[in-house]
Amino acid sequence: MRRLAALLPLCVCWSLACGPSEREPGSPDHEADDTEAEENATGAASSESAGASEDPLPEGPPPLDDSPSPARSSGSRSFDIASWANQRGIEAKLDAVERCEPAQVGDKPEDSLFCYRVAAARKGYESRIIALYVVRGKTLAKAFELPLSVSLEGEREKPLVELAPQPEEEGKSVVFSEIGTSCDDALSRADADHPDDPAAAKAKKAAITDICRRKGRYRWMGGTLRRVGAP
Numbered sequence: 001m002r003r004l005a006a007l008l009p010l011c012v013c014w015s016l017a018c019g020p021s022e023r024e025p026g027s028p029d030h031e032a033d034d035t036e037a038e039e040n041a042t043g044a045a046s047s048e049s050a051g052a053s054e055d056p057l058p059e060g061p062p063p064l065d066d067s068p069s070p071a072r073s074s075g076s077r078s079f080d081i082a083s084w085a086n087q088r089g090i091e092a093k094l095d096a097v098e099r100c101e102p103a104q105v106g107d108k109p110e111d112s113l114f115c116y117r118v119a120a121a122r123k124g125y126e127s128r129i130i131a132l133y134v135v136r137g138k139t140l141a142k143a144f145e146l147p148l149s150v151s152l153e154g155e156r157e158k159p160l161v162e163l164a165p166q167p168e169e170e171g172k173s174v175v176f177s178e179i180g181t182s183c184d185d186a187l188s189r190a191d192a193d194h195p196d197d198p199a200a201a202k203a204k205k206a207a208i209t210d211i212c213r214r215k216g217r218y219r220w221m222g223g224t225l226r227r228v229g230a231p
Helices: 002-018 028-054 081-087 183-193 198-212
Strands: 099-102 112-118 125-136 139-152 161-168 173-178 216-221 224-229
Touching: 112 139, 125 198, 139 198, 139 224, 161 198, 183 198
Parallel strands: none
Antiparallel strands: 099 112, 112 125, 125 139, 139 161, 161 173, 173 216, 216 224
16 A cells, blocks of 8 residues: 555556647647647638639520511411401402401491402503402402502512502592602603613603502592592
8 A cells, every 4th residue: 555655646646748738829830739720611612612603693584586577468378368358257259369358448448458469461562450359248259450560571579660559548549659669750751761762761661650649549439449539
């Protein structure tokens, strides 16, 4: 027992001398630990930032297509005459026509059509005819027609002069006036086109005049259109 008691103070001293002790702030070992901790924290933050940058951004709505839609004329060849006639319970027996379109003319404007056809060529010129059809009883009847344009034979898409109808007064009148080249300009060009051929210039001017003399205001009277004056 005396020997054990003598050894006990030695063990306590050994423990205090050799055991772990806290490093004082500012010591080289303490600074090394702080630097390592900071590097680990910085690395972790960098990893999180890199991961966030790799995430795909949410897709937004697709861009709007604001390009204008192609215009569609009421006089296009897509107008379905048979369907129009069936809705009214009538037969649609027409001359050979290129196309038709709603006319909005007459006692019942909704029951009228403008239809277009090409007349047989005469003396090297072709005319396009417009005809007004209206519903009468159970049939579609022709109420009016006139030459609308003239061109050189085989060049119907390049009219020398052309008129177009413009319904007014809720279908009680129609104005036919030039579109594109005016009558005065068309007549002047005829002379310029044939400076050394008076006969050819005269024939062209006669074809142009036959169209231009028909321009003006037409009024719906007695089941047809009648010319009542200038446009």
